Each structure stands twice: as C-alpha cells, then as structure tokens.
Amino acid sequence: MKPLKVALLGCGTVGSAVLRLVDEQAADLTARVGRPVQVAGVAVRRPDRHPDVPAGLLTTDALGLVTRDDVDLVVEVIGGIEPARTLIQAAIEAGKSVVSANKALLAEDGVALHAAAAKAGVDLYYEAAVAGAIPLLRPLRESLAGDQIRRVVGIVNGTTNYILSRMAETGHGFAEALAEATELGYAEADPTADVDGFDAAAKAAILASLGFHTAVTAADVHREGISSVTATDVARAAEIGCTVKLLAICERVPANGDGEGESVAVRVHPAMIPTSHPLAAVGGAFNAVFVEAEAAGQLMFYGQGAGGEPTASAVLGDLVAVARNRVAGAAGAGPTAYADLPARPIAETPTRYHVSLDVADVPGVLATVATAFAEHGVSIATVRQDGHGDAATLVIVTHSAPDAALSATIAALREVPAVRGVTSVLRVEGLS
Amino acid sequence: MKPLKVALLGCGTVGSAVLRLVDEQAADLTARVGRPVQVAGVAVRRPDRHPDVPAGLLTTDALGLVTRDDVDLVVEVIGGIEPARTLIQAAIEAGKSVVSANKALLAEDGVALHAAAAKAGVDLYYEAAVAGAIPLLRPLRESLAGDQIRRVVGIVNGTTNYILSRMAETGHGFAEALAEATELGYAEADPTADVDGFDAAAKAAILASLGFHTAVTAADVHREGISSVTATDVARAAEIGCTVKLLAICERVPANGDGEGESVAVRVHPAMIPTSHPLAAVGGAFNAVFVEAEAAGQLMFYGQGAGGEPTASAVLGDLVAVARNRVAGAAGAGPTAYADLPARPIAETPTRYHVSLDVADVPGVLATVATAFAEHGVSIATVRQDGHGDAATLVIVTHSAPDAALSATIAALREVPAVRGVTSVLRVEGLS
Missing domain, CATH: 3.40.50.720 (NAD(P)-binding Rossmann-like Domain)
Structure with a gap:
C-alpha cells in the first residue's frame, strides 16, 4: 500500500x-x-x-x-x-x-x-x-450539528487558570502569582498572550464560529485579561461562595421584540463563579468547557488544555x-457560516456584577448607593453590609443588565461622597 | 434542491x-x-x-x-x-x-x-x-483515533445512579429507593434492564469496541447490578470517604511477560469511589464518562444521559x-476492529475490594484475618478496627489483585470462626 x-x-x-x-x-x-x-x-x-x-x-x-x-x-x-x-x-x-x-x-x-x-x-x-486534547471542535461541528447551541462557557487558558488558582490558595496578588508561574514554567517569558486574554479570545472566536454557524474573529471578542484582578477580588469572591476564573463566554442572543435581530456576544474576562459550579473545580493547567444546547441541555468537556x-x-x-x-477520495464537511450573525458589543451584552464598596457608616448610605444603581436601570440581587467603626463595607451582587449600564453605575458610585472606595468590581457568572 | x-x-x-x-x-x-x-x-x-x-x-x-x-x-x-x-x-x-x-x-x-x-x-x-446527548462515540472513534485509549470508566445508567444517590441521601435500602424511583418515573415498571446492569453492559460493550478497535459484545462484559447493594454498603462507603456508583469499566490490559497477550477487560458493577473523584459528583439522571488515553491523558465528558x-x-x-x-457521495469511516483482542474474564481482572467484617474482639483476630488475605496473595492497603464491647468492626481496603483471589479471600473469611459476619463487600475504584 x-x-x-x-x-x-x-x-x-x-x-x-x-x-x-x-x-x-x-x-x-x-x-x-x-x-x-x-x-x-x-x-x-x-x-x-x-x-x-x-x-x-x-x-x-x-x-x-x-x-x-x-x-x-x-x-x-x-x-x-x-x-x-x-x-x-x-x-x-x-x-x-x-x-x-x-x-x-x-x-x-x-x-x-x-x-x-x-x-x-x-x-x-x-x-x-x-x-x-479535549475533543471539543468535532463535537460542536458534528455531534451537535442537529441542535441549537445557545451558550459555550469555558476555561480555555491554563496559564491564567494556574495563576488565579494560586492567588486563591496563597492570598497573593497577581504579580507574585505570575512570577511564581513564570518560575515554574507555567507562564512564558512574555506572558501577554495568556494573561491579557488574547489566547482565550482567539479560542472563543473559534468556538463561537463553529457553535453558532457564523464568522466570528478575534476582533469581535471583548477581551479583558487577569492582570487587574487583585487579592481583594479573590478574597471577596471567597466571601460570597465564589471563585475567580478567566472565562471565555460565547452566547447567542435572541432577537428582541424591538426589531433588533439575533446576534452573538463573545467575551473573555475574569468573573466570579459559585464554588459549586463545575467549572470552579477546574484547577491548574486543566481546561473545561460547558456547552448549553436547546435539545441536549448542558454538556461539559474536561481535560488537559495544553502540553x-x-x-x-x-x-x-x-x-x-x-x-x-x-x-x-472525499473531503469532510467543513463548518458552515450561513447564520451570518452580527457581534453584539459588550456594552449591550447583559452581564451581572459583584461590587464591593467602602462606605461611611452613616444613615442613608445604602439608600444613596441603591439609588445610583436604580438610576442606571440596574436591579440589585443581594446586598451585604458589614459595619466596622465609622465605616462599612457594602457587597452588592446585581441582577443582569447591559454591561454599559453596570459600568456607568460604577463610575457614578465613584462620585458619591459617602463611597470612600470601590474596592472590588468583577462580573459574576453562573449564579441562578 | x-x-x-x-x-x-x-x-x-x-x-x-x-x-x-x-x-x-x-x-x-x-x-x-x-x-x-x-x-x-x-x-x-x-x-x-x-x-x-x-x-x-x-x-x-x-x-x-x-x-x-x-x-x-x-x-x-x-x-x-x-x-x-x-x-x-x-x-x-x-x-x-x-x-x-x-x-x-x-x-x-x-x-x-x-x-x-x-x-x-x-x-x-x-x-x-x-x-x-453526550458526544462520546464520535470523540472515541474520531478525535482519539490517533491515540491509544487505555481505560474508559463511566456512569452510563441514570436510573441506577438516581437510586444509589437516593440511598446515600436517605439511608434507605435498595428496595425502598427503587420503589421511590419507580413512583417518580425514574425507573421503568420492569426495571431489570437498568438495575441488573444489562443497559450499562451493552453500553460498555460499545465503548470498548470503539475505544479499543476490537469486537466486544454484551456477552463479553462481566455484569453485576445494584440490587444487592445494601444500606450498610452505602454507609460504609461514606465512612471511608467514598460513594457507591454503578460503573462501566473498559480496560485494555497490556501483555505480560509470561506470554499472555494483550486483552480487554470490560465490566459493570457497583463500586465505591472517593467523593473527591469527579464521577462521585455526578448525580441523578446525569451521565459522565472518563477516558484515559496515552497521549491525551484524562478526559471527562458529562451531560444528560437519557430523555x-x-x-x-x-x-x-x-x-x-x-x-x-x-x-x-461518500460514506464516513466506520469503526475498525483490527486489534482483535480477547476478553479477559473477571476472575483474572485486577480489582480492589473494600471488606467490612464483624469480628470477635479477641487478641489475634486481626492476625487471623490478615493471614486469610495473605494466603490468597491479596495485599491489604488499609485496615481500620473499631472495638465496641466484645465485638469489633474491621474495615479493610485491599491493594489490586485478581478478582478471583479476592472472591476466594471473602469465601475463606466467612469460614473463620472469629469472623461473625461479612457485613459489606464492594469493589473500590479510583483510589490512588
């Protein structure tokens, strides 16, 4: 032969x-x-x-x-x-x-x-x-070819996952955890592609293209890395039963009643997820990807992401x-891109935020803060207030709202006199 | 068109x-x-x-x-x-x-x-x-076609998984948990195919055939159902940090030095697995399958197994x-069965056992029990002895040994005068 x-x-x-x-x-x-x-x-x-x-x-x-x-x-x-x-x-x-x-x-x-x-x-x-090594593209392209994929959420970068895991374990900040990762060979000498989310964004673009039958390029992906994640963010996450992960999130956004057509929202950013979420347990250099499809329901794929x-x-x-x-004597079926869906900007993409504030412990401060959220059309899901002396910490988790409304709320809060500091802002995913 | x-x-x-x-x-x-x-x-x-x-x-x-x-x-x-x-x-x-x-x-x-x-x-x-819904056969047949699959271990039957989960949650025995499952529609009126492991054995045969490139039929699969799993088994599992699951296990057994060629061992039986094992968290009607391959390492697939x-x-x-x-105008590549490997009988397949014994609390009883294991060439990994009055409980977890040696050990223990009862025997998987 x-x-x-x-x-x-x-x-x-x-x-x-x-x-x-x-x-x-x-x-x-x-x-x-x-x-x-x-x-x-x-x-x-x-x-x-x-x-x-x-x-x-x-x-x-x-x-x-x-x-x-x-x-x-x-x-x-x-x-x-x-x-x-x-x-x-x-x-x-x-x-x-x-x-x-x-x-x-x-x-x-x-x-x-x-x-x-x-x-x-x-x-x-x-x-x-x-x-x-995780069989993922073939399942998306072929096994789920008779289904409608709604959402793909994954941990697709081992370096950042290692760094975030170490921050949670040691209480260290990003810089120290990165230095350790570099020393152990988990991060490259120039870690930009990993820590700034470029690697994850490229993968998200590929996943969204295959999953939603539309062309998505890295430029369509909203990208935030993990270099601004602080030890405080990680500690705050733990306090609300969450852990911080760099997520690649690809969503198919249905048409709304106002004449706005279907679109795809693809983003890479750190987020708090509940420790009970299956992605929370994905440690070190492992990758895991959740896929949500109309008929199949929830699927998860897990394995070694590199090496x-x-x-x-x-x-x-x-x-x-x-x-x-x-x-x-034949070629296999390639991916299709017939759906031709526009990319929805992050500003219009619904997200949820966790916000920690240091506030003056004076009557009415919660009302003032709540008003700032309300004025931007952001609904609050939970608030925890911890008083200590003349100060207090407010920990707020919002309901889902357009990301722009959430950013605008944070900007407004920074101008509220009773708010002494916005100590942690991170998106939250996977809460029911 | x-x-x-x-x-x-x-x-x-x-x-x-x-x-x-x-x-x-x-x-x-x-x-x-x-x-x-x-x-x-x-x-x-x-x-x-x-x-x-x-x-x-x-x-x-x-x-x-x-x-x-x-x-x-x-x-x-x-x-x-x-x-x-x-x-x-x-x-x-x-x-x-x-x-x-x-x-x-x-x-x-x-x-x-x-x-x-x-x-x-x-x-x-x-x-x-x-x-x-879990994309599993296509990954085995295609995505891993350039790798050597060593082992496939999965929870592939939702009915038995539901029953075992309920036994763990309620402390009930098999009969009560089955009755509940039947009432709620999780078990069929005739639950034989599920609870006696026929369904899982058919699936194991398919997984082994595809994974090992050899013909495996349901008749080649050693099959034990869950109807003999007792509330005591489930309680004993919890005491050693384990949970009981019905597992489908497909292994490729390498040739040994004694001229014995490569074979496949395929079995379905209940087993204790550590609660820290990813399969332990798979609850209710979900399925999950672990695949271990030479180059890919460990992979897991998770999702809804029925419906x-x-x-x-x-x-x-x-x-x-x-x-x-x-x-x-072409057909896809079908599975290959060129490897043509014999099925290894369960008696010769290496497994590990958990054994709980009620013994008389007299000097030398542990020595007697340990001798019974040694005489069958079975090495003990851990023993826990809890005295209460004139009786004691011995909880033993063995190292890996041919299943026949383990069965013979259990039979021998039943004849030891100081052993008042063998209260729980279950295989153990996933311990390091």
Whole structure:
C-alpha cells in the first residue's frame, strides 16, 4: 500500500510529540486509516537544533515541502500568523489537506482559509487549536450539528487558570502569582498572550464560529485579561461562595421584540463563579468547557488544555480523519457560516456584577448607593453590609443588565461622597 | 434542491422529539447539510396512538418504508433486538444510511451490521446509543483515533445512579429507593434492564469496541447490578470517604511477560469511589464518562444521559453527518476492529475490594484475618478496627489483585470462626 505522506511544519514541543507518535503508532495508524501514514519532511528554522530528527527529513524550505508532489497532508504546528498563513494557503492550493493547531490564525483568518479549502476540495481541521486534547471542535461541528447551541462557557487558558488558582490558595496578588508561574514554567517569558486574554479570545472566536454557524474573529471578542484582578477580588469572591476564573463566554442572543435581530456576544474576562459550579473545580493547567444546547441541555468537556502530548493527540486525531477522507477520495464537511450573525458589543451584552464598596457608616448610605444603581436601570440581587467603626463595607451582587449600564453605575458610585472606595468590581457568572 | 428523505422507525419519546426537531430546524438543517432533510414516513405499531403525527406519514409497514426508493436515510428508535435488526439490515442492503439509538442491538450485533454497512457503502451511526446527548462515540472513534485509549470508566445508567444517590441521601435500602424511583418515573415498571446492569453492559460493550478497535459484545462484559447493594454498603462507603456508583469499566490490559497477550477487560458493577473523584459528583439522571488515553491523558465528558430531547439531539447530530456524507457521495469511516483482542474474564481482572467484617474482639483476630488475605496473595492497603464491647468492626481496603483471589479471600473469611459476619463487600475504584 502506498503510504500517505505528511509534511510537518514546526518541530517544537507539539511537533516532536507528533513525530514520535506517528512513528510509535505506525501499525495502528495504518490499520485505522487503511494506508500507512509517513512523515515525508519536517520544516524547521534551525535544523541544527533538532538532532533527534532524522537529518534526511529536516528542511528549512517549508514552502517547498508543502507543495512537494508526493506530500498528501500537511500538519502545521508553528503557530502565529506568518509564515503559517502563507504555508497553509499554499498547501491548500496545492491540493493538500491541512491539520493545524493554530488558534491565532484560525481566529483571524478562518473564513478565508475555509473558503480556500472548500474550493480546493481538501480538509482543514484544527481540533488542537482549542483546549488541547479535549475533543471539543468535532463535537460542536458534528455531534451537535442537529441542535441549537445557545451558550459555550469555558476555561480555555491554563496559564491564567494556574495563576488565579494560586492567588486563591496563597492570598497573593497577581504579580507574585505570575512570577511564581513564570518560575515554574507555567507562564512564558512574555506572558501577554495568556494573561491579557488574547489566547482565550482567539479560542472563543473559534468556538463561537463553529457553535453558532457564523464568522466570528478575534476582533469581535471583548477581551479583558487577569492582570487587574487583585487579592481583594479573590478574597471577596471567597466571601460570597465564589471563585475567580478567566472565562471565555460565547452566547447567542435572541432577537428582541424591538426589531433588533439575533446576534452573538463573545467575551473573555475574569468573573466570579459559585464554588459549586463545575467549572470552579477546574484547577491548574486543566481546561473545561460547558456547552448549553436547546435539545441536549448542558454538556461539559474536561481535560488537559495544553502540553506536547495532549496537543499531539488532538493533532493525530485530525490527521487520521483527513487521511481517511483522502483514502475515501472525499473531503469532510467543513463548518458552515450561513447564520451570518452580527457581534453584539459588550456594552449591550447583559452581564451581572459583584461590587464591593467602602462606605461611611452613616444613615442613608445604602439608600444613596441603591439609588445610583436604580438610576442606571440596574436591579440589585443581594446586598451585604458589614459595619466596622465609622465605616462599612457594602457587597452588592446585581441582577443582569447591559454591561454599559453596570459600568456607568460604577463610575457614578465613584462620585458619591459617602463611597470612600470601590474596592472590588468583577462580573459574576453562573449564579441562578 | 431535492430533499433527503428520512424514514423514522418508532415514535415514542425519542422519535417524537426527532420528528419535532427536524421540522422546527428545517432551515438550519438545510443550511448545514446542503439539502433539505424531510421525514418521508413514520413506522409505528399503532397509528391511532399518534394523533400528533400527520396521518399521511404514518405506516405500520416498517419494512416497506425502509426499502422505499425515495428514502435516503433511516432513523431507528424502536430499541430492542427485533424487529430493529431485520429493519436495519434491510435498510442497509437497500443502500440507505442508518442512524440508530439501539444499544442492545449494537452491543449484540455491531460487527455484522458494520460489515453490512461497509459492504453497501453506507453509514451506520449510533451516538445516541450511549450516554444520550453526550458526544462520546464520535470523540472515541474520531478525535482519539490517533491515540491509544487505555481505560474508559463511566456512569452510563441514570436510573441506577438516581437510586444509589437516593440511598446515600436517605439511608434507605435498595428496595425502598427503587420503589421511590419507580413512583417518580425514574425507573421503568420492569426495571431489570437498568438495575441488573444489562443497559450499562451493552453500553460498555460499545465503548470498548470503539475505544479499543476490537469486537466486544454484551456477552463479553462481566455484569453485576445494584440490587444487592445494601444500606450498610452505602454507609460504609461514606465512612471511608467514598460513594457507591454503578460503573462501566473498559480496560485494555497490556501483555505480560509470561506470554499472555494483550486483552480487554470490560465490566459493570457497583463500586465505591472517593467523593473527591469527579464521577462521585455526578448525580441523578446525569451521565459522565472518563477516558484515559496515552497521549491525551484524562478526559471527562458529562451531560444528560437519557430523555427524549437529549437523545434526539444525538440522533440529529448523526442524521446531519450521514446526510452530509450522502450529499458528498461518500460514506464516513466506520469503526475498525483490527486489534482483535480477547476478553479477559473477571476472575483474572485486577480489582480492589473494600471488606467490612464483624469480628470477635479477641487478641489475634486481626492476625487471623490478615493471614486469610495473605494466603490468597491479596495485599491489604488499609485496615481500620473499631472495638465496641466484645465485638469489633474491621474495615479493610485491599491493594489490586485478581478478582478471583479476592472472591476466594471473602469465601475463606466467612469460614473463620472469629469472623461473625461479612457485613459489606464492594469493589473500590479510583483510589490512588
């Protein structure tokens, strides 16, 4: 049997795990695919840094490799926009099916790449781009293809999850927890992509696109990172039976009666969630994603969100799928984007807030504060007032209101003379 | 566009939900599939009992319906072996792709049905057969196709899970909890399939077949139900920080050095698991399945395991998949069974036991008991001894040993004069 030949682009942690697993599992892959699967070449920038890879496979000419006549399938694990985009486009145009783990590229340019793949009759799969080893994109795209997904909420970034877990455990602030994460290798030297939410936002865009059958790019995602989460926020969360998590939230907002059509609201921000919520128990480098669908109800997917081997597992699952399709002489069904829903700005997206205030303990202060909420049309769900000396702490959890109304309320509270300080503001999710 | 026509076999809770969802989501299904999907007929035994179904669709001639020239796809939600088997075979031979929710049939006859589907070049999908709405079979078959699955452990029967949860909450025995479940509609009038583990065993056979690429039938599954679980078992579990669950456990047992080849061990039985284990928190009618794979590590899938709408969601996901394949003119890749692994008998399968004994509180009784374990080659992990008057309770948790050695130990203990009673014996899973 003629083997299917694979071009591997990139040979870092994930790439080298892919290379090893394709070799170790050669017999299984042959049986599962129906033909042997062989790595035909590995494109890297610095061949001398890959002594473990057979020298005959290594090349610096990635473009030459992906367009080689004998290459059937391309695995891209370089990451980042360029040169990954150019290489994937060239591969697709040359009739190769592509497996990618590239969340940034798919979130930015998924529509164009999918169109190119459909035109060329090849596959473009990228299960590894979101939540590592967790089978998530295939379930969204295929298993739930006969259902209406309403909401996807997940912890999709292990670095920030580790940092927030450590803040809760130690009482430390963000800077100390980040320093610890960096030292232990859980955070990269430049942690921006993780801590500022770029990584999670790219994943949210991909989840929303697949889940809602519409094009969502990273630019459509409202993004707030965790660098402004304070030890006080984390302590306040614990006081109300919550824990702080960086959430990626994708919602399909129904049309309202006022002529406003359906839309999607996609956002990444830290939020307090009840400790009884299944996502609250997701610790360290694990990822978990909740999906709410009309007929299926609530589903949860849990597993390792990163790492060489887990990510390689997802890459290889896709590799088997595109290889089987190649053997069958057909491409699989790509995602659809027919719904064409606009992205709803965060200002108009309904959210709930937790607000802690230091106030003067004088009669009427609660009334004044409550008035500020009411004037912005924000309804209060719970208030706790703790007096201490001439001061008091007010802890308020609101009902759901447009985010702009909530922000405006906070701004107004900062101007109230009896409010000495707004000590903690965080959105709240998952409260009934 | 010419619609794809669907024959629906059965119109109970699941069938009527399928019928409704196909109608309600007509526009979405058309966009996702690329052609409209239309129900062409509904086969039922008693048409007069389905006043909600358009009379023109109803027929009692199921065989005529599935072989009708204009029918492209068949959805079977009758359940049970016959007439489902005959109808599915006829459909496949007539070139129709089939979606089924029939765990009993797939667990008994999956190999033959898959062979028939492969020969006819049609699809046979059955995501709804295991764990209702939870996308599980597609992830096993496709997402993890490039990995080596070692173990699948799940709670896959909602009725028994409800009964065991209630026993833990109320302290009641099995009979009372079953009566309550029956009254509330969580258990069927004849609860045998659920409480005796037949339902879970069929699901375990399907999971093992897909996960290990080998043919496993329900007859290969060691099966124990929950009817012999006592209030004492549940109380003892709580005392050692555990909870009792009915587990479906599928393991791939590696070859050993003694020339014994690789095998699969598949079993369904009640077991104590630590309350800290993620499966312990799965309550009521929910299902959850843990998958352990070489590269992916641990994954968990959670959601509603039964019910009309959740099951219909899974059926519709498969319906979209087979419809897309039909539009593309190709069948999807079926499961592979190349591994051809023998089923390991429960006697040779390593398990761990919890044993509670009422013993005479005399010197040397622990030594006598410990000797009984040692003589059978069973190593003890922990012992707790609580004296009260002239009697004492011994609570023993063993290390892993072949199940036969553990059973033989229990039998031997019953003959020890100082042992007044063996008050609780249950396997233990998930302890480190």
